[in-house]
Amino acid sequence: MNKPIAITLGDCAGIGPExxxxxxxxxxxxxxxxFVVGDVATMRRAVQVVCAGQVPLPVALIQSPADVLNMPPRCLPVLQVGSLAVLPPFGLLNASAGRLAAECVVWAARAALRGDIAALVTAPLNKEALALAGQPHSxxxxxxEMLQALAAEFAGKPLSEMPVRMMLANDELRVVLVSIHMTLRNAIDAVTFDNVLQTLRITHxxxxxxxxxxPRIGVAGLNPHAGEGGLFGREEIDIIAPAIAQANAMGMLVSGPFAPDTVFMRARAKQDQPGEFDVVxxxxxxxxxxxxxxxxxxxGVNVTLGLPLVRTSPDHGTxxxxxxxxxxxxxxxxxxIRVAKQLTSLNG
Known part of the structure; x- marks a missing residue:
């Protein structure tokens, strides 16, 4: 790799730095x-927590991403972004922590979009702290959603022309979502022909x-038993099945909609045996x-699909x-980090 990968700090009141x-x-x-996009003092505090009684891990301040390519082994390079007047206490919501976490993501995303870094891996931020951080982060x-907006801004496109989807994956199962962070009531309304077809296209x-x-794509229904032929709802008949038919007409390999309580078991890979589907x-x-x-x-690893950059994150919160x-x-x-490197090599 001739370009480094950035790891954003996450919420410094949570476990990200550790x-x-x-x-x-x-x-x-x-x-x-x-290298870490974040705060030197925060990372040194995390070293004290993690390495208590052991040989500490040296934290080195770097000035640019290129500096990391010449770092010695067993060193933690940090590019300082933003600042904290006081380190927030562990485990408590803090607006400053939310603001710094967001500033790190903004810096890393823009660096990736410019081509200064190969990819970004985001440590977890706290959504309540992000809301407390104020505009524009709130x-x-x-x-x-933040990365989608930054990518659209960089490309000079409206948000609607930068559709993205969340994929969570591990060795046994991959899942892509039609909707992400919204109320369940709104999520049901988001099950439209266009959204389902767009999700299938991005996934494919x-x-x-x-x-x-x-990929072999299996599609979960919305309702119990995938609607049971319309007895428990018509979304499968009126929306999801037509989107699947259109996707197949476009050359994709899509099946469903299937009962949501069994489709994931059918897709699960076990004992080196592939599942029936590559993704649900x-x-x-x-x-x-x-x-x-x-x-x-x-x-688990979270991968954002549809972005003009590589972004992954751990499958947990703060x-x-x-x-x-x-x-x-x-x-x-x-x-x-492993997955980000794999995806970077594919894109390269």
């Missing part, structure tokens, strides 16, 4: 040519690049993410309840 330290300490082969429910294009072939398109956030997370948060204890598991972050 799992970053663990990744650099325990997976130096994975974090090679990576406009966004989470990372995905993105997974084709990742797999080197057209789910109609709303919890329908799709509960199955993936149940299989193990420590294995875990305020254990922040500052040093016991957070860095496995999902390490896997997110």
């Amino acid at each position: 799992i970053i330290v663990k990744a650099f300490r325990d997976a130096s082969d994975v974090t090679q040519n990576c 406009n966004y429910p989470g990372h995905t 294009e993105s997974l084709s690049a990742m797999l080197g072939r057209a 398109v789910a109609m709303y956030h919890d329908q799709g993410l509960i199955p993936v997370k149940y299989l193990g948060v420590e294995k 875990a305020f309840d254990i922040a500052g204890t040093g016991c957070a598991d860095a496995a999902s972050l390490i896997e997110a």
Whole structure:
């Protein structure tokens, strides 16, 4: 790799800085040519928490992404973005922490869009802290919407012309969502022909690049038993099935809609045996993410599809309840970095 990967700080009152330290300490082969976009003082506090009683991990201030390519091993390079008057206490909502987390994402996204970095991996931010951060950060429910807006701004396009989707994936299951962060009532309204077809198109294009072939896409219904022929709702008949038919007419390999309580089991890969589908398109956030997370948060990676940049993140939140204890598991972050490197090599 001739360009480094940026890892954004996340909410500094949560576990983000701690799992970053663990990744650099325990997976130096994975974090090679990576650097942190964040705050030096925050990262040094995280080192004290994680490495208490051990040889500390040196934190080095860098001035540009290119500096990381010459860093010695077992060193944690940090590019300072923004500032904190006082380090926020662990585990508590803090507007300054939310603002800094957002500023790090903005910096890294713009660097990726310019081509200064190969990819960005985002440590978890807290959506309530983001809302407390004020404009413009409070406009966004989470990372995905923020990155979509920044990419659209950079391209000079309206938001509607930069559609993105969230994919959560682990070794056993991939799931892409029609809608992301909205109320369940609004999510049901978002199940439209255009949104479902657009999700299928983005999934097909993105997974084709990742797999080197057209993916087999299974589609979950919205209603119990996928509507049971219209007895429990007509969305499957009137909206989802026509979108699937159109996708197949466009050359995609799409099946469904299937009962939501069984389609994920059919797609799950087990004991080196592939599932029936390469990916499941789910109609709303919890329908799709509960199955993936149940299989193990420590294995999951969040990938944003549809962006003109590579972005991954761990499959968990800020875990305020254990922040500052040093016991957070860095496995999902390490896997997110691995996936970012794999996707970068494909794009290269």
